[in-house]
Amino acid sequence: xxxxxxxxxxxxxxxxxxxxxxxxxxxxxxxxxxxxxxxxxxxxxxxxxxxxxxxxxxxxxxxxxxxxxxxxxxxxxxxxxxxxxxxxxxxxxxxxxxxxxxxxxxxxxxxxxxxxxxxxxxxxxxxxxxxxxxxxxxxxxxxxxxxxxxxxxxxxxxxxxxxxxxxxxxxxxxxxxxxxxxxxxxxxxxxxxxxxxxxxxxxxxxxxxxxxxxxxxxxxxxxxxxxxxxxxxxxxxxxxxxxxxxxxxxxxxxxxxxxxxxxxxxxxxxxxxxxxxxxxxxxxxxxxxxxxxxxxxxxxxxxxxxxxxxxxxxxxxxxxxxxxxxxxxxxxxxxxxxxxxxxxxxxxxxxxxxxxxxxxxxxxxxxxxxxxxxxxxxxxxxxxxxxxxxxxxxxxxxxxxxxxxxxxxxxxxxxxxxxxxxxxxxxxxxxxxxxxxxxxxxxxxxxxxxxxxxxxxxxxxxxxxxxxxxxxxxxxxxxxxxxxxxxxxxxxxxxxxx
DNA sequence: AAGAACTTCAACCGCTCCCCT
DNA sequence: TAGGGGAGCGGTTGAAGTTCT
Numbered sequence: 001x002x003x004x005x006x007x008x009x010x011x012x013x014x015x016x017x018x019x020x021x022x023x024x025x026x027x028x029x030x031x032x033x034x035x036x037x038x039x040x041x042x043x044x045x046x047x048x049x050x051x052x053x054x055x056x057x058x059x060x061x062x063x064x065x066x067x068x069x070x071x072x073x074x075x076x077x078x079x080x081x082x083x084x085x086x087x088x089x090x091x092x093x094x095x096x097x098x099x100x101x102x103x104x105x106x107x108x109x110x111x112x113x114x115x116x117x118x119x120x121x122x123x124x125x126x127x128x129x130x131x132x133x134x135x136x137x138x139x140x141x142x143x144x145x146x147x148x149x150x151x152x153x154x155x156x157x158x159x160x161x162x163x164x165x166x167x168x169x170x171x172x173x174x175x176x177x178x179x180x181x182x183x184x185x186x187x188x189x190x191x192x193x194x195x196x197x198x199x200x201x202x203x204x205x206x207x208x209x210x211x212x213x214x215x216x217x218x219x220x221x222x223x224x225x226x227x228x229x230x231x232x233x234x235x236x237x238x239x240x241x242x243x244x245x246x247x248x249x250x251x252x253x254x255x256x257x258x259x260x261x262x263x264x265x266x267x268x269x270x271x272x273x274x275x276x277x278x279x280x281x282x283x284x285x286x287x288x289x290x291x292x293x294x295x296x297x298x299x300x301x302x303x304x305x306x307x308x309x310x311x312x313x314x315x316x317x318x319x320x321x322x323x324x325x326x327x328x329x330x331x332x333x334x335x336x337x338x339x340x341x342x343x344x345x346x347x348x349x350x351x352x353x354x355x356x357x358x359x360x361x362x363x364x365x366x367x368x369x370x371x372x373x374x375x376x377x378x379x380x381x382x383x384x385x386x387x388x389x390x391x392x393x394x395x396x397x398x399x400x401x402x403x404x405x406x407x408x409x410x411x412x413x414x415x416x417x418x419x420x421x422x423x424x425x426x427x428x429x430x431x432x433x434x435x436x437x438x439x440x441x442x443x444x445x446x447x448x449x450x451x452x453x454x455x456x457x458x459x460x461x462x463x464x465x466x467x468x469x470x471x472x473x474x475x476x477x478x479x480x481x482x483x484x485x486x487x488x489x490x491x492x493x494x495x496x497x498x
Numbered sequence: 499a500a501g502a503a504c505t506t507c508a509a510c511c512g513c514t515c516c517c518c519t
Numbered sequence: 520t521a522g523g524g525g526a527g528c529g530g531t532t533g534a535a536g537t538t539c540t
Contacts, residue, residue: 032510034534056525072526073509108528119528124507131505503539510532517525 030059030067035074039064043071044079052080077118084116088125096122101145 025031046062052075055068064071077083088096092114099110107119107126114122133140 034508054525068525069511069527070509076527077508105529120508123529128506501540503537505537506535508532508534511530513528513530515525515527517523519521519523 031065
């Protein structure tokens with residue numbers, strides 16, 4: 001049964017994002033794009049009759065040419081009763097901020113505590129707010145929230161300390177450091193982890209200073225995908241980030257020192273180092289360390305993701321010093337041991353960063369060694385000026401790259417798109433290795449837009465590719481994402497490994 | 499007024515979890 | 520216990536709206 005009028009009146013003026021143009025058909029013959037009033041009516045009628053759920057049956061029973069997922073989403077986000085629309089109230093905003101501090105990007109769980117609001121709505125709100133705050137140089141979390149969470153972390157740490165002391169008494173002796181450090185995520189405390197990388201960091205720093213090799217267990221911990229879900233049990237009792245000297249709120253740490261992030265994945269300890277995490281630490285200036293924040297990057301879904309996406313080690317030569325972030329407790333304020341876990345994670349990462357700062361000199365990671373300055377200092381280099389001789393290979397490469405940029409306003413063509421994609425790879429590669437001391441080249445920051453001849457509003461840059469001051473259409477995905485990522489990037493904060 | 503720049507948000511995608519057989 | 524399918528989640532996309540120049 002297909003009702004008349006189907007597909008005639010889009011509900012929203014906005015087209016769906018994933019598709020190019022409206023009303024595309026999926027490979028399974030389902031319609032994509034904005035919903036029409038007629039489709040909404042069909043879906044509402046269906047739910048009225050059959051209730052929610054069994055979304056894949058909607059198409060069979062109603063003739064609606066939408067996949068089950070699409071139906072569920074439409075219902076959940078727009079059609080179901082008692083949905084609140086419009087701006088978030090100040091009270092709701094407050095709740096969202098607090099929840100995000102505790103939960104991270106757990107939109108669905110946040111939505112569960114905000115009646116009438118959808119996860120999508122909250123997610124969009126948060127992302128918008130975060131960008132706004134970043135631009136304005138404002139902290140993402142109010143001091144009050146931060147303090148509360150810091151207190152929570154301290155409390156958790158104390159609890160863990162007690163557990164550790166108890167378990168320490170139980171253990172007769174330890175045969176190896178490694179065995180002490182690693183324990184299985186399959187244990188009964190699977191969801192009760194807290195990582196104590198402060199101690200690890202100091203150990204690594206100490207090893208480095210003494211020219212000792214990094215303990216193998218540590219590098220294994222950081223790089224393996226072992227099935228035992230290697231975790232770092234509580235060993236350190238110091239949480240420097242809780243101190244008032246904490247830099248997190250002053251937004252310095254991560255802009256200087258991109259922090260590798262890790263997540264737990266069903267008992268597997270995996271590193272999630274990627275170009276996105278690189279940009280996460282360098283996206284803006286100033287920057288809040290915002291849990292869950294990832295710079296928009298070539299998506300894994302994107303077929304044109306550059307093959308030159310650097311390996312974790314090329315991004316983070318100091319990978320051996322990367323730290324586990326997994327915080328939780330038995331309280332309601334726990335963070336799941338996977339993905340973003342809110343301000344708690346941020347606090348822990350900050351701790352990691354503080355320690356890592358010391359390790360910049362570490363000879364264990366020769367790639368990281370800069371010209372003798374730490375990262376903070378290297379930012380100042382641009383003020384002092386530097387001649388060509390002082391430029392590292394990457395900088396020179398960049399100079400060459402930028403000086404060879406073609407003229408602006410190239411019209412799209414197969415050739416130009418192909419060239420842009422090729423340049424994407426070069427650019428990504430350069431970005432990954434670009435020193436922090438050099439400002440964003442003018443040719444990149446200055447953009448020209450070419451009109452697509454549309455009748456209103458001109459070309460939307462968000463829909464265009466901005467590449468090296470040029471636009472091409474359609475967008476090579478990697479470039480489009482890179483543009484987003486670089487949208488407000490302060491060039492000098494790109495992590496330097498020169 | 500035109501078009502560039504920026505923002506918003508609906509809807510998609512891939513992945514994971516969970517339940518049922 | 521394995522695996523298939525449905526549901527849900529979080530990330531991402533890009534067209535349209537809005538503001539700026």
